[in-house]
Amino acid sequence: MIGRLGFLISIALRHLSRRKRQTVVAVTGVAVGVGFFLAVSALMVGSQNDFIDQLIDAAPHIIISDELRSPAPQPGTRTFREGAVELHGYKIRTEVRGIKDWQKIVAAVDAIDGAIASPSLSGGVTLRLGGHEEALGIVGVEPEIEARISTIEDQLRVGHLRDLETTQGGIIIGEELANRLGVRVGDIVAATSSSSSARSMRVVGLFKKGQTQLSSGTGYVLLREAQSMLGRPFIINRIGVKLADPYDAQRVAQRIEGQFGYKAESWQERSSDFLSLLLTRNVIMYSVVSAILLVASFGIYTVVSNSVADKRKDIAILRSIGFSEADLQIVFVVEGIVLALIGVVFGWLLGTLLMEILGSLRFSIGGEDERIPLDRTARQYAIAAAASFAAGTVAAWLPARKASRVDPVDILRGAM
Amino acid sequence: MSGILEARGLGRMLPGEPPVTLVSGVDLTIQPGRFTTIVGPSGCGKSSLLYLLGLIDRPTSGELLFEGREVSGLTGDERARIRLARFGFVFQFHFLLPEFSALENVMLPIQRLGRLTHREAKARGLELLAGVGLEDKQGKTPDRLSGGERQRVAIARALANDPVLILGDEPTGNLDSHNSARVVETLRTLAHEQGRAIACVTHDPAIAAISDIRIEMLDGRVERVVESDPA
Incomplete structure (x- = not known):
């Protein structure tokens, strides 16, 4: 043949x-x-x-936030489920915002092969220097872990993420914001939030121009610093997850969301358009x-x-x-x-x-x-x-x- | 005497309006060791009969037995296999493949049959070329050979797989008298000395005269079978 x-x-x-x-x-x-x-x-x-x-890379592969896809049922509804009497108009319980039992979620993610979870807390502060005021979204992170899940480090023109740990009250802001405020690395600015008095922060790093969000409206600080500044000790409201295989994100996100109830958004979902x-x-x-x-x-x-x-x-x-x-x-x-x-x-x-x-x-x-x-x-x-x-x-x-x-x-x- | 090939009421009709009858009701026997010729005027159906006998064309009526077995109902592949392994063909025009040398042309059926290794096939090819006196022309392509040489290569190729039956369609039709005589002599030797059956269509009376059996055709029918005494 x-x-x-x-x-x-x-x-x-x-x-x-x-x-x-x-x-x-x-x-x-x-x-x-x-x-x-x-x-x-x-x-x-x-x-x-x-x-x-x-x-x-623009953001973690999965972002777990303190939001729920549908509002949590109120305790009354939970207790008298399918009851003969319908309850409404009772006082709504105020839930503390933030991810509960976040250590468990972090542990569950870290248990996945090659996955890293980085907890963070974000909130708003006002930066003040002289007569100038700028609103700033701050993100409190653990620099060591955050550096491993995001490309933030690459976006820095000056300084390093870990400088946050070595400098008391360190903050990293964007180049554009720094220009508007007229500050340079090493300068001190005042930051206030709705729940705390003004405190002095030292600029330890600058984000490159071009990344609009990072460059003008976001600042990075230590997680502890953010928690105290925002008056929310021990609370976090976001967990960023990096996976060994980014294409696994959809599946893992679904599992986490199913397990813990918090909204876990994969990068695919974020950018489906x-x-x-x-x-x-x-x-x-x-x-x-x-x-x-x-x-x-x-x-x-x-x-x-x-x-x-x-x-x-x-x-x-x-x-x-x-x-x-x-x-x-x-x-x-x-x-x-x-x-x-x-x-x-x-x-x-x-x-x-x-x-x-x-x-x-x-x-x-x-x-x-x-x-x-x-x-x-x-x-x-x-x-x-x-x-x-x-x-x-x-x-x-x-x-x-x-x-x-x-x-x-x-x-x-x-x-x- | 039983033959290699036997036709019984063999007919071939071309469909159409009106249908054309090429061959009809032919009974004949092709015998081993005999040189059979099929003669008749142009258009009498002698070539058509030869294609039927050579399993190249299929009859529309009658039956054809090769070594006692009915073969007209076989599949195309089975018929191709018989042509390859048991028949040899020599056509009026040499019909060699132009891209292949004389030796390669002779080797084609041997290689296709695949019973011999390439080396053995080459040796056999050379032997066959030597048999027709062309061993020194083995590497030449057909366009570098004369008409007579080409026809001798074609005969060598027809013998490649040691056939029991050799069919010729005006094998000398394109040759001068010298080459023609040589080809006829070769065919006769193949029949008489090697015991093969030879069936040739010809309108050369000289060839018909020296054949053992002469089948005369007219209008698609066998008119007469003339058998000369075996010398």
């Missing part, structure tokens, strides 16, 4: 080697198709991954790229089809000396596959070259030296190869079927 296939392949190769020009044209078609597929998909997938990475946008983008990309490959497969169809037309006499000879219909079909399908194979190899080279060129381009965005994000994973190469093979095989199979149906008698009679 293998011997027979090898023999039939050798016939196909012989046919192709005698049709060099057409072979070159068809191979070029496939190569260009594959090459541009690789370049375009590397661009699209690369930028998409870059974008998703930013989405993922963007993700559906990316889906549309992918549909567009794959349709364009399929069109390229489809055109390339026309080249293969033409070569094999011509080969079949030219070789009708040879087909009749081979059929009459005892080659089966399947044999002939294999010969011509193999011609198409060989064209696709060579085309794919050259296409890979072309694609790699195009990616090198794209990858070497640099341009600057917001003062940062940027490169085009490219996806050079083997997956794209495999997709390109598989698609070309499939298209090439189908393109060759159509005329090959015709070849196998050539009736040798017609040819023999015609030759007389």
